[in-house]
Amino acid sequence: MSLIITPLAAVIGAEIEGIDIVSGVDDKALARIRSALIEYQVVFFRDQKLSLDGLEEFSARLGPLLRVPYVEPVDGHQNVIAVLKEADEAQISIFGGEWHSDFSYLESPPSLTVLYAEDVPDGRGDTLWTNMYAAYEGLSDGFRRKLDRMRAMHSGHIYGAKRPRPTRLKTSQSMKIRRGNPEADEERSHPVVRVHPESGRRALFINPIYTTRFEGMGENESSPLLDTLYAEATRPEYTCRFEWRDGSVAVWDNRCTMHIAINDYDGFRRLLYRTTVGAERPVGLHENE
Numbered sequence: 001m002s003l004i005i006t007p008l009a010a011v012i013g014a015e016i017e018g019i020d021i022v023s024g025v026d027d028k029a030l031a032r033i034r035s036a037l038i039e040y041q042v043v044f045f046r047d048q049k050l051s052l053d054g055l056e057e058f059s060a061r062l063g064p065l066l067r068v069p070y071v072e073p074v075d076g077h078q079n080v081i082a083v084l085k086e087a088d089e090a091q092i093s094i095f096g097g098e099w100h101s102d103f104s105y106l107e108s109p110p111s112l113t114v115l116y117a118e119d120v121p122d123g124r125g126d127t128l129w130t131n132m133y134a135a136y137e138g139l140s141d142g143f144r145r146k147l148d149r150m151r152a153m154h155s156g157h158i159y160g161a162k163r164p165r166p167t168r169l170k171t172s173q174s175m176k177i178r179r180g181n182p183e184a185d186e187e188r189s190h191p192v193v194r195v196h197p198e199s200g201r202r203a204l205f206i207n208p209i210y211t212t213r214f215e216g217m218g219e220n221e222s223s224p225l226l227d228t229l230y231a232e233a234t235r236p237e238y239t240c241r242f243e244w245r246d247g248s249v250a251v252w253d254n255r256c257t258m259h260i261a262i263n264d265y266d267g268f269r270r271l272l273y274r275t276t277v278g279a280e281r282p283v284g285l286h287e288n289e
């Protein structure tokens, strides 16, 4: 077996060919996938045929599965959620339709996410990822030194409500989203700059969906600086874009990326299955001083 790893863009994303991720992942292949994840932050596999059991098994090879609050799991698969929009659900917002890092509001957010495309429209519903190391490294020294010492608050409560939308723009009814979950609604503090435990690199760890404000500051006071950082973090040169096909799999590192799903597929059914792996409290630079 020879794995072929091809970068997709300048600073993020790579496609891995030459492996069946259900039957073909021996220890050596697993080590290569892990090192590609560290190097490229998000990796993609094409033409996989996964049952939900297979998706859970592959995900569990990468780390302990994490059951997340906020979305009901698939019947019989407590670790899998369905990311679904039906063809007749037009003109709605979608799950993940703004830049974010998955469930960053948890005390220990998921390290990795695995997403498998079961039934997706051709050429629509792409996902973009952005490299939050590059976002941090692109800032001036003075700005980085300030951010190194700051913390920000995250909450699941604001999802879809931060910028109220017209009624017709509700989130897809096919998503089994639970409201009022205390674990999701609590505001939690994380460092703005996070040190990745494996690469040792520093990454911005804020996002427009779940970050409410800086710790010790109000929302209105925080917004201008947060918006400046989001504009920097989503510069096209820091991103990659992936076109899903049935059988595509993406694995990404939530500790050093954000992602966004593009809502351009009204009239088409789109179904993916998702697991989350690992749970780590984000660690900043000055926590041990």
Ligand SMILES: [Fe+2]
Binding pocket: 096, 100, 101, 102, 259
């Ligand atoms: Fe997401």
